[in-house]
Amino acid sequence: MTADVRDIPLSTTGERQAVVGDVGAVPGQDWVIVTRGITRDYDMGGEVVHALRGVDLAVRRNEYVAIMGPSGSGKSTLMNLVGCLDTPTSGEYWLNGSLVSDMKDDALARVRNREIGFVFQTFNLLPRATALHNVELPLVYAGVGSAERKKRAVEALERVQLKDRMDHRPNELSGGQRQRVAIARALVNRPAILLADEPTGNLDSATSEEIMRVFEELANAGQTVIMVTHESDIASHARRVVVLRDGRISSDERREKFVQKLEK
Amino acid sequence: MSVVEAVRLALAQIRVQKLKSFFTLLGVTIGVMFLIAVVSIVQGMSNYVENNFAAKFLGVNTGTLRQFPDFQAGNVTEAQWRAWQRRPKITIQDADAVRDALPAGARWAVDDMRWINVTSKYTNGGPQVLGHASTPQIFTIKDLKVVEGRAFSEEEETLGLPVAVIGQEVQQFYFPNIDPIGRELKVGGLPFRVIGVLDKQGTVFGLPLDRVVYAPLSSPMQRYTGARIALAGVTVQAANSSQMDELTETVREVMRKRHKLHPSQEDDFVVETSASALGAWESIKKFLVFAGLVLPAIGLVVGAIVIMNIMLVAVAERTREIGIRKSLGARRRDIMAQFLVEAATLSTVGALVGIGLGFGLSALIKNLTPLPSSVAAWSIAVAIGLGAGVGILAGIYPASRASRLDPIVALRAE
Numbered sequence: 001m002t003a004d005v006r007d008i009p010l011s012t013t014g015e016r017q018a019v020v021g022d023v024g025a026v027p028g029q030d031w032v033i034v035t036r037g038i039t040r041d042y043d044m045g046g047e048v049v050h051a052l053r054g055v056d057l058a059v060r061r062n063e064y065v066a067i068m069g070p071s072g073s074g075k076s077t078l079m080n081l082v083g084c085l086d087t088p089t090s091g092e093y094w095l096n097g098s099l100v101s102d103m104k105d106d107a108l109a110r111v112r113n114r115e116i117g118f119v120f121q122t123f124n125l126l127p128r129a130t131a132l133h134n135v136e137l138p139l140v141y142a143g144v145g146s147a148e149r150k151k152r153a154v155e156a157l158e159r160v161q162l163k164d165r166m167d168h169r170p171n172e173l174s175g176g177q178r179q180r181v182a183i184a185r186a187l188v189n190r191p192a193i194l195l196a197d198e199p200t201g202n203l204d205s206a207t208s209e210e211i212m213r214v215f216e217e218l219a220n221a222g223q224t225v226i227m228v229t230h231e232s233d234i235a236s237h238a239r240r241v242v243v244l245r246d247g248r249i250s251s252d253e254r255r256e257k258f259v260q261k262l263e264k
Numbered sequence: 265m266s267v268v269e270a271v272r273l274a275l276a277q278i279r280v281q282k283l284k285s286f287f288t289l290l291g292v293t294i295g296v297m298f299l300i301a302v303v304s305i306v307q308g309m310s311n312y313v314e315n316n317f318a319a320k321f322l323g324v325n326t327g328t329l330r331q332f333p334d335f336q337a338g339n340v341t342e343a344q345w346r347a348w349q350r351r352p353k354i355t356i357q358d359a360d361a362v363r364d365a366l367p368a369g370a371r372w373a374v375d376d377m378r379w380i381n382v383t384s385k386y387t388n389g390g391p392q393v394l395g396h397a398s399t400p401q402i403f404t405i406k407d408l409k410v411v412e413g414r415a416f417s418e419e420e421e422t423l424g425l426p427v428a429v430i431g432q433e434v435q436q437f438y439f440p441n442i443d444p445i446g447r448e449l450k451v452g453g454l455p456f457r458v459i460g461v462l463d464k465q466g467t468v469f470g471l472p473l474d475r476v477v478y479a480p481l482s483s484p485m486q487r488y489t490g491a492r493i494a495l496a497g498v499t500v501q502a503a504n505s506s507q508m509d510e511l512t513e514t515v516r517e518v519m520r521k522r523h524k525l526h527p528s529q530e531d532d533f534v535v536e537t538s539a540s541a542l543g544a545w546e547s548i549k550k551f552l553v554f555a556g557l558v559l560p561a562i563g564l565v566v567g568a569i570v571i572m573n574i575m576l577v578a579v580a581e582r583t584r585e586i587g588i589r590k591s592l593g594a595r596r597r598d599i600m601a602q603f604l605v606e607a608a609t610l611s612t613v614g615a616l617v618g619i620g621l622g623f624g625l626s627a628l629i630k631n632l633t634p635l636p637s638s639v640a641a642w643s644i645a646v647a648i649g650l651g652a653g654v655g656i657l658a659g660i661y662p663a664s665r666a667s668r669l670d671p672i673v674a675l676r677a678e
Contacts, residue, residue, distance in 0.1 A: 085591060085671045106595045113593020124588045124675065128276065140269060141593040185592070 027094030032192050032224050033059040033082060038091030038101065039247075040077050051077040053247035054091065059193075059226065064219040066238035067228045073244040076197075079228045083116055083195045084108045096192040113141050117186025121198035123178040125170040131157065131181045132166040138189045156184040160214060176207035183214055187223070194218065196227040200234055212237045270605035277578075277606060278613060288574045289614030292654060295563025296615045296647045300622025300639060302556030305629060306549055308637035313545045325505050326405055327512045327537045328375075328497040329354055329362065329519065333544075334536060351532045352523055353494035356481075362498055365518045369503035370511055373402040374481050376489040376496045382438065382477065383450045390437035393430075395451055396478045397485040403429075405501045408478075413445045413460035416480050424482035429460035431474035451477060454484045467634070497536075512537060564650060567614065568658040575607050575662035586666050587674025596667040603666050607659025608652045615651025619644055 027034045040052040052074045059065055069075040080086040081093060084100055087108070093101040096115050103111065117138075118124075125134045135153040144152070157163045160180035170178050179199060186194055196215070200208035216237060219225050227238060235241050239255040278285040328334075332348035340348075359374045366372055380395040402408070403415045408429075416427050428449055435444050444458040456479060465473035479485035486492060502511040512535045519533050579586070586599055594602075626637045 080672050083591070085675075106597075109590065109593050109595040109598075112591060118591050120675070124584070124591070126585055126588060128280065137589070138592045141589075141595075141598060189593075 027097055027099075030060050031058050031094075032061045032063075032096050033057065033226075034092075034094040035081075035088075036092040036094075038081060038088040038093055040074075040081060040086070041089045050247055052081070052088070055244075055247075055249055057082075057242065057249065057252075059224065061192075061224055062219075062222050064215070064225045064237075064239045065227070066235035066241045067226065067244065068230060068232070068235050068241060069244035069250075070230070074247040075228050075230075075244045077247075078244065079195065079197055079226075082193075082226060083118060084111045109141075113138055114189060115192040117183075117189065117191035117194045119179065119182050119186050119194065119196040119199045121201035123170070123175075123182045123202070125178060125181055125185075127170055130167050130169055131162060131173065131184075134170070134181055135166075135185045135188050138185060142189055152188055153184075156188040157181070159187065160184045174207075175203050176210050179203065179207075179211050180214060183211075183218075187218070193224045193226055196225065198229055199227060200229075200231070208234065267601070267605055270602050271609050273602065274606035274609035275613075278610065284574070285610065285613075288570055288610060289567070289617065291563050291565075291567025291570050292611050292614030292651055293563075293567075293618040293621065295560045295567055296618025296651060297621040297625060298563060299557065299560035299647055299650070300619055300643050301625040301629065301637070302560065303553070303643035304622070304626035304637045304639040305635055306552050306556060307640040307643075308626075308630070308635065309552075310545070310549055311638060312636040314542065324407070324501075324538070325503075325508055326499055326501045327508070327515060327535045328499045329358070329515055330497045330534050330536055331494070333534050333540075334497075354496075354498060354533065355494060356491065358519065358522060359495060359498045361518050361522055362500065362515055365514055366500065367507070367511065367514060369507070371401045371405055371501040373399045373405050373499050373501075374491070374495055374497075375399075375402050375406075375499055376481065376486065376491040378489045380452045380477075380488050382434070382452070384438040384448065386442055386447075387438055387440060391433075391475060393434050393451075393475045393477050395485055395488055396476060397481045397483065397489045397491050398478055399481050402478065402499070405499055408465075409463040410460040411463045412443075413458070415460055416478075421480040421482055424480060424484075426454065426456045426483050426485075427459045427479065428456040429462060429478040430458055431462050431472075431476040432464045433472055433474035434477060435461050449477070451479070451485065452488050454487075456483075456485075508537065508539075564654050567611065568654045571607055571611055571655060571658040572661060574610075575603060575659050576665070578606070579603065579662050579666040582666075583669060583674045583677035586669050587671050587677065590669070590671035591675060599669075600663045600667040603663035604656055604659045607663065608655035611655025611658065612648060612651040615647050618651075619647050622647070 035055055035057045037054045037056060038052060039050065039054055042049045042051055055074075055078060057078075067075050067078060077086070081088055084095065084103075087103070088101050091101065092099060095111060098111070100108065100111055126137070129137075132150070132153055135156050136149045139149040139152060154163060154166065157166050160183050162177060162180050162184065165173060165177060170181070173181065183194075199215070200211055203211060212234065215225055215227070219239070225238075227235070229235050236255075241251075241253055241255070242249055243251040331351050331354055356374070359372075363372050374397075376397045377394050379392045382390070382393050396402070400416055400418055400421050403410065408415075410429060413429070415429055416425070420427055428451065430444065430449065434449075438444070438449060439447060439458075444461060447458055448455050449458055450456070456477070462474070462476070462478075467473060481491060489496070500511055500515060502508045515535050516531065520531065523532055525532065589599060589602075623639055626639050629635055630637045
């Protein structure tokens with residue numbers, strides 16, 4: 001039953017086929033994310049909008065995945081579901097071996113706290129808190145004692161080379177620095193996945209490159225990274241690109257092929 | 265999220281928005297301030313009544329036989345008043361009968377009084393004084409200390425000599441800078457020889473206890489007080505508090521016998537003790553506390569409404585923050601606790617400020633008015649408790665709204 005991208009036979013052209021839905025993926029073990037036919041409907045004043053129409057997505061540990069798609073394709077909805085900020089209308093979502101699609105509010109909060117590190121386009125730091133305090137927040141909700149909290153927060157800031165700025169507030173930091181604080185915050189609780197939503201959307205291209213290098217390093221160090229973006233050059237940093245269209249996965253390709261496509 | 269954390273957060277909010285916090289806290293602050301002040305006045309009066317009034321005015325372990333109560337809580341109906349007036353008057357014969365029945369160790373004294381004009385050669389006019397026609401033991405029973413000269417004796421009482429022991433103010437008014445001992449004071453036109461001056465007594469509820477003249481019951485003073493017709497009271501004092509009940513019972517028996525009362529008939533006299541007078545005070549106090557608490561209650565209700573509004577605004581302003589916190593793993597109860605603690609902290613800070621102002625107000629009242637006032641320790645505890653309680657109550661609705669926000673919607677907020 002176990003399926004793997006690499007197990008799928010190569011096509012006659014010698015290219016590995018696009019994997020649309022790893023239906024056979026077994027939750028847990030190697031597979032950190034497994035969704036089976038998840039849908040999400042919104043009731044917009046009596047009219048039902050089908051934002052997702054059945055998505056099968058499986059992500060292995062240590063993968064670096066970009067989710068792309070035009071606006072209205074459902075990528076934000078998928079990102080909210082993957083990030084456990086929302087639950088699917090139907091279908092199953094397994095995160096790190098647990099079925100989270102059936103969970104209630106508080107259980108989801110716990111999953112967000114332990115398993116997911118968010119990086120947002122608008123950084124979403126608390127404006128009145130120092131960088132250090134911002135990074136400590138997930139640990140506060142995890143019930144970590146203050147001494148341990150500080151130690152781990154400083155370590156996380158060290159990883160993004162911002163230890164010397166830890167007593168500064170967000171408005172005293174540059175955009176790139178703010179996003180690095182956000183990354184440190186996302187990492188501090190050692191989450192199963194780092195979930196980035198347009199992480200460079202508010203940054204200039206030089207700073208974007210700097211942030212992408214941080215993601216690259218994290219991915220190289222074994223961190224599972226899922227990044228939602230509509231910019232193909234940003235997506236090109238990922239090693240796998242999933243494209244959504246009209247609430248379904250329209251393509252799911254490994255990097256080599258995607259890069260080739262971009263070059264054409 | 266720990267409470268300490270939430271309190272720190274709330275204090276930071278107060279610091280950042282000083283003016284807003286000031287207005288937010290005004291209601292609770294004023295409420296608590298009045299609470300402290302009102303309670304301190306009542307408490308002060310209570311201390312005063314129990315320590316000064318009861319001892320100075322009535323004496324310790326004393327009972328006073330009267331026609332009807334002198335200290336009465338609440339309103340007396342006209343019918344009641346008329347019934348009292350119809351009762352037999354307390355006479356010198358009653359006093360003698362009581363004296364003869366006294367148990368060993370008990371004291372007794374007759375103390376009849378009336379406001380009288382007095383004059384002296386040394387000054388032109390002066391205030392009226394309360395002339396007492398008393399038996400000598402009154403000095404012991406009421407703990408009246410004679411600081412100059414002496415009190416009058418049993419012989420002087422028996423002989424009905426016109427001698428007088430005067431209060432401090434009487435000396436000041438009628439013998440300015442003169443040693444009054446041996447000099448003449450005219451009480452209502454009749455000459456009295458001053459033989460003693462009393463220690464300073466102060467005032468009780470504005471009544472000057474130093475404007476007094478004590479003379480023997482059988483002296484001409486009785487003409488003014490009308491002692492032959494009726495006595496204001498016959499005071500008895502037990503040797504100690506455990507004998508009080510027995511003593512008052514003895515007095516009752518004597519009087520019931522003298523008035524030939526049938527067992528089914530009620531007493532047509534009263535033996536007032538400091539306990540019964542304090543009982544009257546207790547019911548006055550209850551009313552004062554109740555009336556005095558309406559004002560603070562209004563303050564606290566207004567304070568609660570303001571805090572609720574401010575917290576609703578805070579929730580709206582900080583929707584994004586709530587979204588961020590939820591995305592990082594805050595549960596409903598974490599958000600709820602954060603806003604509840606914030607509301608409680610706000611309101612407790614308001615209460616603390618109110619306590620400070622209440623102390624000030626109490627000190628001001630003490631210094632500027634004759635009302636005694638002293639802050640009661642329990643009122644501080646109640647004030648802090650009320651502060652936190654009002655905050656929590658006012659915070660429930662905003663906090664629960666905050667906790668129920670959808671994280672996705674909240675994260676999108678500006």
